[in-house]
């Protein structure tokens with residue numbers, strides 16, 4: 153390519169090619185230049201937001217330079233790339249992360265100071281990129297960071313929602329949802345109007361003979377919507393590798409909008425078409441672990457899969473390789489079943505458009521895709537109604553039927569006469585209406601399927617994929633335990649702890665090899681080290697207390713034990729167990745003498761998280777927490793002994809303040825329901841302990857940190873089924889302590905009891921599906937152990953430091969390496985060293 157450009161021109165480009173800043177002087181220069189020219193403002197009207205914008209543009213320039221080089225390098229390297237398809241990327245803020253990843257935060261701090269700003273104030277101007285609900289979306293963001301840091305040639309593909317997850321306001325103790333319009337000023341995205349893909353919907357399928365007399369399917373008619381690419385640079389930590397996240401935005405197609413109706417004078421209809429097209433990428437569905445089968449959601453999924461595959465296939469075709477080489481160049485990872493239509497779309501491209509034989513094409517497809525499952529809960533498993541799919545994607549439904557038919561034939565040969573097996577594994581569920589089971593389709597179309605923690609990966613093999621293990625053998629199913637990026641969740645969120653660790657370990661290597669943390673165990677007798685550790689935890693608690701004061705007006709004592717549960721509100725995550733336990737604590741305090749109260753460790757119970765807007769039970773839980781807080785926080789008998797706080801609008805940037813401030817955090821899902829959990833890892837990495845059930849990654853955290861460093865309680869996953877069975881056969885006895893808690897609620901101690909009746913009844917006389925009562929006693933007793941343990945501050949501190957030192961396993965770097973080696977079969981592309989870097 154380069155050789156086609158004449159030497160003098162090449163020289164001129166090289167000479168003027170952008171360099172980006174490295175020194176403080178250059179940073180100030182670039183920042184002021186952007187404020188004055190790009191933003192057309194001046195010293196006199198440069199507020200913190202303008203300073204944020206200027207600094208971001210300065211950093212963005214640096215990222216773009218490495219991003220271009222990385223993309224060139226990856227194009228020329230001619231090696232396999234990974235495409236990570238996720239409907240959610242919960243990125244949070246970009247500026248702080250960019251500063252740290254390129255190693256210039258100190259330069260920026262000094263430069264901004266010269267210009268009259270505090271770096272923290274500038275950073276906090278940024279609006280979170282909140283294109284996700286919870287764990288699944290944040291996992292995708294951590295994976296992007298790790299893939300770039302480890303120099304994997306990898307792209308993320310997602311949707312550019314105009315509205316991310318809603319902003320939560322708490323009004324009179326109730327959740328209120330406010331739209332999150334985040335695109336006002338976003339320096340981190342690059343519109344690529346030249347990269348536009350036509351996406352087809354509806355229409356019908358007809359059959360034609362091609363020149364060779366071969367019968368081919370042609371999908372005709374319907375409507376076309378344009379997908380426009382927006383690119384976001386993803387910088388690796390301490391490496392020039394800067395990968396790409398491509399987000400698709402929907403727009404009315406030129407052909408459809410401009411000519412057909414507009415020119416014929418039907419202006420209103422053409423505006424309507426335009427709005428309908430733009431609706432596709434307008435909003436993120438705000439459900440976590442729940443699928444509601446809405447047609448617009450299916451449209452989003454196909455729109456995004458089709459655009460991404462067109463892009464991937466186009467890139468491959470430039471190489472002029474044979475189609476059989478496609479899986480040697482392309483690995484496509486499906487984040488849950490949301491992108492499953494990509495499997496069908498690739499088969500359609502290969503068979504209908506590229507003329508491959510069905511079997512040949514299907515072989516390419518299976519070798520290309522791999523699928524990660526993130527839940528076993530039935531209400532979260534995706535099923536699409538056949539009539540809806542028939543209407544929206546008629547050709548894809550035909551392909552699904554053909555895939556299913558060939559699959560069932562294969563199964564029939566392997567298990568002759570087992571009619572029930574065929575019924576169970578069929579992609580098409582024979583219900584009214586028929587449903588397409590996306591997890592089965594994803595499994596059949598992939599070469600590997602993984603769960604996200606050991607327990608979860610074992611569970612899927614004995615539940616939803618039991619028959620598929622018999623059919624394909626156990627090797628198709630594997631485990632990759634989730635991880636988190638230590639860059640954001642230690643270095644960025646807790647800079648003082650990161651610095652202290654670096655001072656002991658002789659540098660920041662632990663940020664790219666987290667197992668190095670185990671050397672911290674040598675400092676368990678180092679008095680100064682321990683004192684400083686404790687001071688850092690205290691300072692982090694003071695910071696959170698300040699945030700709580702500013703946002704709720706409640707003063708909490710930073711010396712109290714901070715007990716935190718922040719995550720999406722869901723019955724299976726059991727925030728109700730937590731708040732009922734808090735009420736039990738309150739009643740206990742009220743019944744104590746003044747003498748007894750003196751012996752009690754003060755506590756702050758902190759909750760945070762969003763409820764899906766239509767999830768009434770979750771909203772009731774929020775209301776109960778707020779109502780209890782109202783009573784407890786104003787009760788003079790209680791004082792500092794107990795405070796109950798609801799932190800509004802929990803998101804990634806709030807998590808960066810909250811996570812470093814915990815003494816203990818709660819991960820208390822009914823055993824067998826939380827696939828992994830990842831905030832559990834974040835809290836322990838920041839020197840907090842855990843109270844939790846034997847569920848998801850809690851089990852592996854216990855294996856790593858040791859049983860004496862975690863507070864486990866409750867029934868085991870293997871016992872849950874029997875307990876539920878017993879409940880439904882009338883064998884249910886409400887825990888006596890819990891009964892007293894319900895009496896207090898019903899007696900109106902926390903306001904109108906009617907508001908809480910559905911919540912109480914779900915436990916008392918609706919089968920207690922999530923086993924709140926069965927686990928209550930064990931939970932209360934374990935909290936008493938926490939109180940006792942916290943009194944011995946020396947021993948507590950030792951548990952915290954020991955735990956941190958053993959968290960190396962939970963880096964998302966380890967996780968990405970496992971995917972790369974076991975599933976994707978891709979190699980890193982390590983850039984040449986430049987300028988001594």
Ligand code: Z15
Nearest residue numbers: 287288441526527604826827828829
């Ligand atoms: C979601 O956030 C998760 C699973 C899902 O199926 C959906 Cl739809 C959303 C979460 C799991 O609940 C959590 O346990 C896990 O840690 C996370 O995905 C990442 O794997």
